[in-house]
Amino acid sequence: xxxxxxxxxxxxxxxxxxxxxxxxxxxxxxxxxxxxxxxxxxxxxxxxxxxxxxxxxxxxxxxxxxxxxxxxxxxxxxxxxxxxxxxxxxxxxxxxxxxxxxxxxxxxxxxxxxxxxxxxxxxxxxxxxxxxxxxxxxxxxxxxxxxxxxxxxxxxxxxxxxxxxxxxxxxxxxxxxxxxxxxxxxxxxxxxxxxxxxxxxxxxxxxxxxxxxxxxxxxxxxxxxxxxxxxxxxxxxxxxxxxxxxxxxxxxxxxxxxxxxxxxxxxxxxxxxxxxxxxxxxxxxxxxxxxxxxxxxxxxxxxxxxxxxxxxxxxxxxxxxxxxxxxxxxxxxxxxxxxxxxxxxxxxxxxxxxxxxxxxxxxxxxxxxxxxxxxxx
Amino acid sequence: xxxxxxxxxxxxxxxxxxxxxxxxxxxxxxxxxxxxxxxxxxxxxxxxxxxxxxxxxxxxxxxxxxxxxxxxxxxxxxxxxxxxxxxxxxxxxxxxxxxxxxxxxxxxxxxxxxxxxxxxxxxxxxxxxxxxxxxxxxxxxxxxxxxxxxxxxxxxxxxxxxxxxxxxxxxxxxxxxxxxxxxxxxxxxxxxxxxxxxxxxxxxxxxxxxxxxxxxxxxxxxxxxxxxxxxxxxxxxxxxxxxxxxxxxxxxxxxxxxxxxxxxxxxxxxxxxxxxxxxxxxxxxxxxxxxxxxxxxxxxxxxxxxxxxxxxxxxxxxxxxxxxxxxxxxxxxxxxxxxxxxxxxxxxxxxxxxxxxxxxxxxxxxxxxxxxxxxxxxxxxxxxxxxxxxxxxxxxxxxxxxxxxxxxxxxxxxxxxxxxxxxxxxxxxxxxxxxxxxxxxxxxxxxxxxxxxxxxxxxxxxxxxxxxxxxxxxxxxxxxxxxxxxxxxxxxxxxxxxxxx
Numbered sequence: 001x002x003x004x005x006x007x008x009x010x011x012x013x014x015x016x017x018x019x020x021x022x023x024x025x026x027x028x029x030x031x032x033x034x035x036x037x038x039x040x041x042x043x044x045x046x047x048x049x050x051x052x053x054x055x056x057x058x059x060x061x062x063x064x065x066x067x068x069x070x071x072x073x074x075x076x077x078x079x080x081x082x083x084x085x086x087x088x089x090x091x092x093x094x095x096x097x098x099x100x101x102x103x104x105x106x107x108x109x110x111x112x113x114x115x116x117x118x119x120x121x122x123x124x125x126x127x128x129x130x131x132x133x134x135x136x137x138x139x140x141x142x143x144x145x146x147x148x149x150x151x152x153x154x155x156x157x158x159x160x161x162x163x164x165x166x167x168x169x170x171x172x173x174x175x176x177x178x179x180x181x182x183x184x185x186x187x188x189x190x191x192x193x194x195x196x197x198x199x200x201x202x203x204x205x206x207x208x209x210x211x212x213x214x215x216x217x218x219x220x221x222x223x224x225x226x227x228x229x230x231x232x233x234x235x236x237x238x239x240x241x242x243x244x245x246x247x248x249x250x251x252x253x254x255x256x257x258x259x260x261x262x263x264x265x266x267x268x269x270x271x272x273x274x275x276x277x278x279x280x281x282x283x284x285x286x287x288x289x290x291x292x293x294x295x296x297x298x299x300x301x302x303x304x305x306x307x308x309x310x311x312x313x314x315x316x317x318x319x320x321x322x323x324x325x326x327x328x329x330x331x332x333x334x335x336x337x338x339x340x341x342x343x344x345x346x347x348x349x350x351x352x353x354x355x356x357x358x359x360x361x362x363x364x365x366x367x368x369x370x371x372x373x374x375x376x377x
Numbered sequence: 378x379x380x381x382x383x384x385x386x387x388x389x390x391x392x393x394x395x396x397x398x399x400x401x402x403x404x405x406x407x408x409x410x411x412x413x414x415x416x417x418x419x420x421x422x423x424x425x426x427x428x429x430x431x432x433x434x435x436x437x438x439x440x441x442x443x444x445x446x447x448x449x450x451x452x453x454x455x456x457x458x459x460x461x462x463x464x465x466x467x468x469x470x471x472x473x474x475x476x477x478x479x480x481x482x483x484x485x486x487x488x489x490x491x492x493x494x495x496x497x498x499x500x501x502x503x504x505x506x507x508x509x510x511x512x513x514x515x516x517x518x519x520x521x522x523x524x525x526x527x528x529x530x531x532x533x534x535x536x537x538x539x540x541x542x543x544x545x546x547x548x549x550x551x552x553x554x555x556x557x558x559x560x561x562x563x564x565x566x567x568x569x570x571x572x573x574x575x576x577x578x579x580x581x582x583x584x585x586x587x588x589x590x591x592x593x594x595x596x597x598x599x600x601x602x603x604x605x606x607x608x609x610x611x612x613x614x615x616x617x618x619x620x621x622x623x624x625x626x627x628x629x630x631x632x633x634x635x636x637x638x639x640x641x642x643x644x645x646x647x648x649x650x651x652x653x654x655x656x657x658x659x660x661x662x663x664x665x666x667x668x669x670x671x672x673x674x675x676x677x678x679x680x681x682x683x684x685x686x687x688x689x690x691x692x693x694x695x696x697x698x699x700x701x702x703x704x705x706x707x708x709x710x711x712x713x714x715x716x717x718x719x720x721x722x723x724x725x726x727x728x729x730x731x732x733x734x735x736x737x738x739x740x741x742x743x744x745x746x747x748x749x750x751x752x753x754x755x756x757x758x759x760x761x762x763x764x765x766x767x768x769x770x771x772x773x774x775x776x777x778x779x780x781x782x783x784x785x786x787x788x789x790x791x792x793x794x795x796x797x798x799x800x801x802x803x804x805x806x807x808x809x810x811x812x813x814x815x816x817x818x819x820x821x822x823x824x825x826x827x828x829x830x831x832x833x834x835x836x837x838x839x840x841x842x843x844x845x846x847x848x849x850x851x852x853x854x855x856x857x858x859x860x861x862x863x864x865x866x867x868x869x870x871x872x873x874x875x876x877x878x
Contacts (some may be wrong), residue, residue: 030812106493161815211501212500212501212844213845214501214845214850215845215849215850215851215854215858216854217853217854217855217856217857218849218850218851218852218853218854219850221853221854222743224745225745225748225750225751226522249523251522252524252526253526253528253530255530256526256530265508265510265512266512266514268509275531275532276530278532278536279526279530279531279532282524282532282534282536283524284514284516284849285516285520285539286520286521286523286524286751287524287537288516288847288849288850289849289850289852289853291847291849291850293844293845293846293847293850294497294501294504294844294845294850295844296499303565312846312847313504313509313510313846314502315502342556
């Protein structure tokens with residue numbers, strides 16, 4: 001019998017795409033679907049997905065949990081567990097439509113919930129750590145339940161299928177966000193498990209990733225010691241946890257985090273001014289096990305911006321473009337040009353050189369209607 | 378004297394056609410295996426004295442000599458084999474402890490040879506070290522679990538002292554006394570040139586080598602030979618030697634014959650006196666005592682140098698290593714049962730301790746499980762033979778390795794295992810000035826540098842094949858290893874899957 005993701009490590013190639021409106025204006029998911037669908041050849045129908053930010057303005061202060069259940073039993077168990085620790089504002093099925101190529105759908109639910117004050121107090125954790133613990137407990141402890149996303153005012157929508165079909169399945173043309181990322185997967189095995197599709201999410205961080213980390217074994221062990229359990233055996237999970245560890249827990253500046261994940265070569269460090277050299281030497285000495293080796297291009301999204309990063313010697317494609325307030329990142333330039341006719345600037349970031357684009361401080365919730373097109377229901 | 382029952386171990390074959398009776402072999406052999414036979418009127422050999430160091434074989438201008446295992450065999454008996462019978466003869470004759478040199482030569486499993494490495498195919502490109510940078514730089518020492526950086530990108534945290542290695546291979550502890558001045562000099566020169574470290578062993582540091590301080594690890598062992606402030610100051614790091622893989626649980630003994638003027642000055646002991654290192658340190662009877670010594674050394678060196686603690690790999694090595702980490706050591710050196718030595722009781726060499734491969738995995742696991750792996754680096758030693766052993770040691774969880782036997786072999790050692798006699802014909806493990814002269818320190822250093830260079834190229838090739846371009850990504854990356862022909866228990870301890878899984 002084929003093993004499920006998590007029981008076995010499955011290498012995969014991929015297509016990735018990310019779009020952001022710097023002013024925080026929200027736009028329909030149709031745009032990212034158009035972008036990722038151009039790269040149809042880069043995936044093989046065994047996994048596709050989207051992360052969207054700003055989609056739940058009415059519940060923006062609650063954790064938005066997206067969940068997959070294999071069975072009613074798993075659902076009941078998880079909901080009891082959720083109720084014990086969270087006040088649930090709303091529980092509902094995520095709206096979907098039938099798409100011929102998307103089969104074997106699990107039960108797909110979303111919950112808007114806030115940690116119960118007394119439970120939070122008892123745990124002596126902050127809201128984020130409390131929620132991380134909850135997510136790990138569900139994913140590792142409840143058979144047949146999987147937390148797809150756990151951030152606020154955001155959500156992940158994924159399935160086994162081509163990304164454009166997944167977008168149609170989740171009716172993303174009716175969703176409006178200011179940041180969208182997308183992923184089309186080309187796994188070398190046929191897991192057929194929805195949880196194994198990407199993006200991978202933890203709290204507000206989502207990761208879409210094209211690559212295969214040759215440092216996976218070292219990274220996973222390092223994360224284990226830092227309290228993260230890599231249950232899926234995917235590289236993407238490693239990226240998300242490393243980012244969470246360095247950015248949220250170690251409170252390192254985001255550009256430094258990128259320089260840990262893809263550090264400069266020693267040749268370059270040796271040419272740096274003294275203080276900078278001391279910093280980079282220390283980073284490599286202390287955070288060597290957080291170095292992501294092997295080919296990757298990755299887009300990390302948070303509620304405040306987008307980060308694009310390549311491995312140190314650029315073994316996977318990654319293109320960035322800008323036009324006005326819009327920023328585009330994709331595996332191929334075609335995926336950008338498909339949705340942005342005349343970008344002002346298009347460039348291929350060098351290996352290990354992060355592109356970090358943050359939202360302007362004031363974020364509007366205005367919906368940019370020019371990206372809405374007629375869609376048949 | 379009664380008749381010895383011992384028969385020769387080797388037979389010296391002299392090609393009479395080729396031998397021109399020049400007598401060079403007579404002059405060269407410190408074991409006096411060759412002599413001029415008055416009766417025969419030509420140069421002949423005494424098989425019994427030959428130790429098979431092959432010095433005469435290599436040096437004979439006419440290539441007239443061959444040394445072979447003596448064909449004489451006892452009647453076949455799988456249990457009472459040659460060695461067990463001869464050992465009894467030896468002890469019945471002398472009443473003494475059997476002595477030997479180098480490491481355990483018994484047929485225990487060699488786990489290095491039962492593990493294979495991974496390589497990238499299709500889903501992940503291999504990296505060509507001829508075209509792309511391939512980084513082997515390694516830091517040894519305590520690492521904080523996190524760094525603090527202010528929002529201007531300035532480092533706020535203080536970094537504990539680190540050893541910086543350009544290749545994750547150091548030279549293991551070998552004392553001046555057990556090895557010759559020239560051999561010692563070669564190691565120091567090579568370490569400096571290659572950007573790594575050599576280790577003084579328990580023999581002090583001759584003042585001639587103070588220039589090599591930045592590449593020197595000085596050892597503090599149970600005999601405290603040569604230890605003073607000046608010694609500690611002329612080092613990059615200080616190693617407390619608790620035990621060694623070749624003879625766990627016992628001390629050391631440098632015979633008075635090897636203590637000449639220079640050795641005497643360096644060790645701070647009288648000429649001709651035996652240098653006896655006790656089995657335990659007389660101030661360490663428990664882990665808390667070790668902590669005191671570690672901190673005494675740190676105080677003495679202003680907390681500017683990492684402190685290493687070296688132990689032999691024994692049954693509960695993981696728990697001991699954890700204690701050492703908690704006692705404040707910056708680096709733990711684990712020495713496996715294949716480790717060599719100048720002199721060890723044969724029974725101890727061959728029967729005490731465990732394989733280094735299992736020890737690395739067990740220690741790495743334990744320190745990780747306890748969440749203290751970052752507090753201490755692990756150096757593996759004891760029988761590292763080649764670059765793939767190095768790679769496998771690091772993939773199992775070591776930060777770096779030390780080599781000593783391999784370094785001696787690079788200098789010319791032919792593994793005759795007679796280091797303890799002080800008669801090394803190759804000029805390596807001797808203090809006899811005539812023999813020491815035979816080892817040209819510059820030439821020996823060049824051979825050592827060549828060896829490290831060759832290994833580093835091979836390591837880079839293998840790393841590139843795995844799709845890795847910085848050695849840190851191999852550290853503890855056991856997914857890169859698969860076992861072949863190992864039992865489930867062995868696989869579990871090594872923390873690896875079987876090939877095909």
